[in-house]
Amino acid sequence: MAAARFLLAAVAVAASLAAAPARAQLFGGDDEARRAIIELRQRLDSQRVQMERQIEDLRRATEENGQLRRSLLDLQTQIEALRGELARQRGQDEQIARDVAELQRLQKDMVQGVEDRLRKVEPAKVTLDGREFSADATEQREFDAALAVFRRGEFPAAQVAFTQFLQRYPQSGYRPSALFWLGNAQYANRDYRGAIGNFRSLLAQAPDHARAPEAVLSIANCQIELKDSAGARRTLDELVKAYPQSEAAAAARERLARLR
Structure with a gap:
């Protein structure tokens, strides 16, 4: 303009x-x-x-x-x-958060690793079936894993797991209990003679074990399955005499009445 x-x-x-x-x-x-x-x-x-x-x-x-x-x-x-x-600041904050999370994870892994090594070096006290003994972390973990397989009803896998456990840890404090559960897995798999052998091994190693009366009763059950009625009666008589106050002895008396 x-x-x-x-x-x-x-x-x-x-x-x-x-x-x-x-x-x-x-x-x-x-x-x-x-x-x-x-x-x-x-x-x-x-x-x-x-x-x-x-x-x-x-x-x-x-x-x-x-x-x-x-x-x-x-x-x-x-x-x-x-x-x-x-934007750069947000990116830096996100990176810092990721770095902190990674450091925390590494710290947790390091602590867990140290604790695992300490447990391996220093066996922990274990109480099972009324018996106290020492076992390292790996030994405990493998026994618990085998028992979990048995309790899921996977008896063939449980038989393998307990067999391998006993081979790896022949002197383990878990041995009597492992023999008991291995025998039960074999019974479920109809390996009656193998089951009798492992139940007798348990009784020979630890006759005062909490599972001993049940082991004797299980031997009798295996003999019944094998059509060995005379052997089953002898085993049940032995159970009543050796462990008269046990629940297994009460069950043995009932079965003896039916067998005679």
């Missing part, structure tokens, strides 16, 4: 200059011509001053607009930089 006003003013000045001689003739004398020229020059100076002011205002406005644009660009640049910094 300011540029348009400037052009209109310039056209007006040119028109005034072109009309100056005609005015001089109209006024009919040098004095009048001079006055006309002086007035024209004054108007021209006034318009020039006005146009210069307008041009200056336009220049200032242009500079201010440029400064505003530069300020806006600087502000946008700063905002983008802040966004980038926030």
Whole structure:
């Protein structure tokens, strides 16, 4: 708008200059011509001053607009930089969280490893079937795993597990109990003669074991399955005499009554 006003003013000045001689003739004398020229020059100076002011205002406005644009660009640049910094910070925080979690996991693994080694070096006290003995962590874990297989009813796998356990730990405090459960797994698998052998091994090694009366009763059950009624009666008589107060002895008396 300011540029348009400037052009209109310039056209007006040119028109005034072109009309100056005609005015001089109209006024009919040098004095009048001079006055006309002086007035024209004054108007021209006034318009020039006005146009210069307008041009200056336009220049200032242009500079201010440029400064505003530069300020806006600087502000946008700063905002983008802040966004980038926030994104980097979030990434760093996430990485720090992952690093802390990894360190915690490593620490847990190290502690667990040390504890496992200590348990292997220092056997723990175990109480099973009324007997107390020492066993390392691996020994405990393998016995418990074999027993868990038996309790799930997986008797062939249990028979293998207890057989391997007894081979690996022939002097184990778990041995009498392992023989008992191995015999039961064999009974479930109809390996009656093998079961009788392991039950007798239990009785020979630990006749006072808590499972001993049950082992004798199980031998009688195996003999019954093998159609050895006479042997079963002898075994049941031995059970009643050796462990008269046991629950197994009460069951033996009932079976003796049926066998006779």
